[in-house]
Amino acid sequence: MNEAVVLTSERILEVTEDVLRRYGLAKATVVDVARALDVSHGSVYRHFPSKASLREAVARRWLERVSAPLAQIAAEPGPAPAKLERWLRELFGAKQKRVCEDPEMFATYLTLAREACSVVKAHKQHLIAQVEGMIAEGVAQGTFHVTDPKTAAAAIFDATRSFHHPAHADEWGECTCQARVDAVLTLLLRGLQAR
Amino acid sequence: MNEAVVLTSERILEVTEDVLRRYGLAKATVVDVARALDVSHGSVYRHFPSKASLREAVARRWLERVSAPLAQIAAEPGPAPAKLERWLRELFGAKQKRVCEDPEMFATYLTLAREACSVVKAHKQHLIAQVEGMIAEGVAQGTFHVTDPKTAAAAIFDATRSFHHPAHADEWGECTCQARVDAVLTLLLRGLQAR
């Protein structure tokens, strides 16, 4: 069935995600992945030096799928406050959609992310840099008044953790959550715009 | 050794904390607590209906030790912005001190708190009510401009989670943490004071 298809890292990653979804994080083994690919498990080790690096690559893929649409928003023209708000709401929405649609897979990715903390750190830095860009734009446009866009970006990220950090995912389904997002965003945007 | 001392709930709680500190959460049993008290474990069940309720009582005690000094600050007179900032810094400081001085015991309390989530919920409500009071004072004093102090208080609590929620405790030791606290507090206080 797979005879005509060459074994690429990309294909291994796709199948690994399938296997993780099917067997769960605890039960999924490299042997399972190899079996699903119809190769020996030695072949998988030809593309990834260890099980940990395979898991890390899966985590990286997942985080990239989160950050791609955000980069697009950050790159758009327009007034900074509205753009920043849209960017943040897109971030919260992306996370909340994932946990809502497939909580088990979300838990799996969360554990993968915990293991691959350097990948997560880079992802966070990447996101904060995007926020910094939008804040700097706002300062240039005269709508934001902050001394240091880098510090302010980190503060925005810290102050919105309740809505994007997976440790708080169990609250995202509550009916009060939307109102809480609104309240925090109002406060933060007022803080950025205040002279 | 304990012959002259009557067996009270309070004494059981004290000894339970000792046992938790000595044996760790996973290994501490009701039998261990009874042994440390020099009574049979049946006597412990005379004061607490179950092991879970004993653990819950320990968690409650711990949370009360956190909130007591905060209530004092909230009750003091003075301008609202400075008081709110002091209150928040005291909250962060209390948590950070605990995790720094005895990380193992902090982990123990964290797990106890996870188990006794209704106790934690009440604690949170209690703290948010104090913030609400300070914000309402600020509005009365003409320094804060918010439509609903209750909503704003919840927002302040959400926006500062990075610094008081135990899920983020591993970052509290970082040298950048103080600067991050300053940045978030600046932003939030500006947001509350902005017209």
Added chain:
DNA sequence: GCGCTGACAGATATTGAAATCTGTCAGCGC
């Protein structure tokens, strides 16, 4: 009477032997 004890049943945790998995590599076949 009242509070404590200690034996008990059922639930939970521990342990060590057996099974499975990870990571390596010599050698096969295209």
Added chain:
DNA sequence: GCGCTGACAGATTTCAATATCTGTCAGCGC
């Protein structure tokens, strides 16, 4: 030559027997 296989050693996980713990309660002793 190059990529894959499959057997292997050591690490990890599973499973079932065993031990310990939780929660109850009849009865003892003050």
